[in-house]
Amino acid sequence: MQTRTQLPEIRRRRGISTAQLAKSAGVGRQTIYSIEAGEYVPNTALALALARILEVRVEDLFQLENEPQAPAKPVSAELLHVGDPLRKGQPVQLCEVGKRLIAVPAEPQPAVLPLADGVLIDQTRRAGTASVRAFPSDGSEGKRLLVAGCDPGIALLAHHLSRTAGVELVVASSSSRQSLEWLKDGFVHIAGTHLRDASTGDYNLAAVKKLFPRGGVKVVTFAIWEQGLVFASGNPREIRSVADLAGRRVRLMNRETGAGSRELLDHELERAGIAHKDVAGYDRIAHGHLPAALAVSLGEADCCIATRSAAQAFGLGFVPLATERYDLVIRQPFVKLPAVEALLDSLNRSAIRRRLEMLAGYDTSRTGEVRVS
Numbered sequence: 001m002q003t004r005t006q007l008p009e010i011r012r013r014r015g016i017s018t019a020q021l022a023k024s025a026g027v028g029r030q031t032i033y034s035i036e037a038g039e040y041v042p043n044t045a046l047a048l049a050l051a052r053i054l055e056v057r058v059e060d061l062f063q064l065e066n067e068p069q070a071p072a073k074p075v076s077a078e079l080l081h082v083g084d085p086l087r088k089g090q091p092v093q094l095c096e097v098g099k100r101l102i103a104v105p106a107e108p109q110p111a112v113l114p115l116a117d118g119v120l121i122d123q124t125r126r127a128g129t130a131s132v133r134a135f136p137s138d139g140s141e142g143k144r145l146l147v148a149g150c151d152p153g154i155a156l157l158a159h160h161l162s163r164t165a166g167v168e169l170v171v172a173s174s175s176s177r178q179s180l181e182w183l184k185d186g187f188v189h190i191a192g193t194h195l196r197d198a199s200t201g202d203y204n205l206a207a208v209k210k211l212f213p214r215g216g217v218k219v220v221t222f223a224i225w226e227q228g229l230v231f232a233s234g235n236p237r238e239i240r241s242v243a244d245l246a247g248r249r250v251r252l253m254n255r256e257t258g259a260g261s262r263e264l265l266d267h268e269l270e271r272a273g274i275a276h277k278d279v280a281g282y283d284r285i286a287h288g289h290l291p292a293a294l295a296v297s298l299g300e301a302d303c304c305i306a307t308r309s310a311a312q313a314f315g316l317g318f319v320p321l322a323t324e325r326y327d328l329v330i331r332q333p334f335v336k337l338p339a340v341e342a343l344l345d346s347l348n349r350s351a352i353r354r355r356l357e358m359l360a361g362y363d364t365s366r367t368g369e370v371r372v373s
Helices: 007-013 018-025 029-036 044-054 154-165 176-184 205-211 260-272 289-297 308-313 338-347 350-360
Strands: 003-005 062-064 075-079 091-097 100-105 118-120 128-134 144-149 168-173 190-193 217-231 252-255 303-307 317-331 370-372
Touching: 007 029, 007 044, 018 029, 018 044, 075 091, 091 118, 091 128, 091 144, 091 168, 100 168, 144 176, 144 317, 144 338, 154 168, 154 338, 154 350, 176 190, 176 205, 176 317, 205 217, 205 370, 217 260, 217 289, 217 308, 217 338, 217 350, 252 260, 252 289, 260 303, 260 317, 289 303, 289 308, 303 308, 308 317, 308 350, 338 350
Parallel strands: 075 100, 144 168, 144 190, 252 303
Antiparallel strands: 003 062, 075 128, 091 100, 118 128, 190 317, 217 303, 217 317, 217 370
16 A cells, blocks of 8 residues: 655754754665655654654654545634634634644635635634634644734744744734733733833833733834825825825725724824714724735725835835834743744844845834843
């Protein structure tokens, strides 16, 4: 009976070269090449050695061709979600946070199906426990981090970590305040935030201190970005300031309560003496910078508050309103996890900084700086 192997995929995901794996297993590189090509089936001792080195089960590395697969038993996971109710069959990603198994909706991108670990099999509420039919494991769960927040640039960090350290980031899209609440409640490893303190003008530290009065968290700067008015290319509505949102001429796409973007908008409307009821679309909600900018690009709205990077992603116009600091907040029990250490190390490397500067337009002069240790 023929066998098939997942060895090359799992090896690459772990960030281990063929030469490194061969040396650790005490065999030649040609042996590894032959196994990965399906030309050689290792004996029991070598199969066990490879599984130990890659921190997976032997059956994750090798399977019999045409072997009937018993359907996986559903697993119970805590569902982390904001927005519209989820449907049966919704693809989800799974991540262990401490002793909890968390399920996060995996949303498809244009022309691409979502990367998912399973699907919901029961009717779920917006929060609570969900029953998930998980796909067969590929052995990558041990190097996953669950990050909550709204920064579009986190995708660049995720790509960098996957290639260089074999670490996978699972992202739960949420407002800054929601991400901090989830961190406090133990649902995520890391929370991203850009909340301005009205009394000091500083970002994030006041909100963190309020939620974590006894400390127990590490705060590290991810980047400094610009946030402002986003509108169609060519600015057909001639939007130059928040004052232009008054009346019914401009349709706004707002953000959810607790989002830094919404708090910035409210601050600017108050300064301009404009009531919420006088802004068309104030009650229309998009969950995230990119969804808000997408609505503008599709003509569903004339304007939103989002980052310059979101405007650039869709070729939209941009007028800055504020320069903000986006920080990552980590609970101390997670700081020493190898995956978290790899993430923090990456923030101090030029490769990810250049990507954030060139592709997202971020200021990385403070990236990696520890605000609270």
